[in-house]
Amino acid sequence: MTTIVTIPGIMSDARTWSTIADALKCEGTTVHVADTSSDTTLEGMAARALSEAHGELIVLAHSMGGRVAMEIGRQAPERIRAMVLASTNAEGPDVHEAAQREARIAEANADMIAYARGWIPKVISAASMRNADLVFRIQEVVEDCPPEMHERQNRALLVRPDATTYLGTFEFPVLLITGSEDRLSTAVTHDAIAGMMRDAESVIIEDAGHLLPFEQPQRVFETIKEWLSRKDLHRCEYSTRKIR
Numbered sequence: 515m516t517t518i519v520t521i522p523g524i525m526s527d528a529r530t531w532s533t534i535a536d537a538l539k540c541e542g543t544t545v546h547v548a549d550t551s552s553d554t555t556l557e558g559m560a561a562r563a564l565s566e567a568h569g570e571l572i573v574l575a576h577s578m579g580g581r582v583a584m585e586i587g588r589q590a591p592e593r594i595r596a597m598v599l600a601s602t603n604a605e606g607p608d609v610h611e612a613a614q615r616e617a618r619i620a621e622a623n624a625d626m627i628a629y630a631r632g633w634i635p636k637v638i639s640a641a642s643m644r645n646a647d648l649v650f651r652i653q654e655v656v657e658d659c660p661p662e663m664h665e666r667q668n669r670a671l672l673v674r675p676d677a678t679t680y681l682g683t684f685e686f687p688v689l690l691i692t693g694s695e696d697r698l699s700t701a702v703t704h705d706a707i708a709g710m711m712r713d714a715e716s717v718i719i720e721d722a723g724h725l726l727p728f729e730q731p732q733r734v735f736e737t738i739k740e741w742l743s744r745k746d747l748h749r750c751e752y753s754t755r756k757i758r
Contacts, residue, residue, distance in 0.1 A: 519545075520579075523577025529655050530579075531727055535574060536757075548579070555673060556585050560588075580601070599689070601691075622664045634656065642729045682710055690704040691718075696722070
């Protein structure tokens with residue numbers, strides 16, 4: 515049995531990957547959404563996902579979720595069939611990060627809706643900002659995040675492991691995808707991460723920022739589908755309907 519494990523980024527939920535995962539699902543495949551809202555460390559999030567998902571795993575992870583996915587790969591490499599990392603980073607925290615995250619926590623605790631609406635323009639492309647329906651859907655997701663979940667996730671990121679120390683041990687195939695306008699997880703960063711692993715490749719998707727699975731779900735799906743098919747990782751009669 516193969517399980518597609520989807521891992522959302524910070525302040526996000528199942529909606530990050532839902533349409534893409536459904537399009538990738540076929541007979542004999544289930545979808546499990548990892549819980550990134552309950553644990554206080556990325557290691558705990560990874561362990562929870564491994565305990566709740568069954569069988570061989572195809573992991574789809576975004577942003578903070580990518581860091582959780584790397585930890586899953588460290589804890590149980592034998593269970594990973596394929597891993598897709600979207601808009602992520604791998605290094606440990608730097609000396610300036612604590613102050614920055616503490617400021618974000620304080621701002622979100624004071625007014626989560628105002629914080630969310632100020633954050634979104636910083637993390638999506640110019641074209642996405644002109645799409646009122648898309649912006650509204652992203653706002654719904656982010657504004658549904660309780661401030662305490664946002665704080666818990668930020669504190670987990672402050673004690674995260676440096677994944678660059680173990681990525682070289684991964685033997686399973688990895689696909690990294692990033693948006694052409696992503697200022698947080700750039701193509702240069704993704705190329706560097708790919709270079710640390712034995713079987714990894716990096717792809718840029720145009721007209722997208724950091725919230726890539728929301729901004730360009732059809733292109734993300736097609737990129738993942740082509741990669742899985744080319745690597746013979748997931749034999750499936752894929753959905754032909756356009757996703758959004």
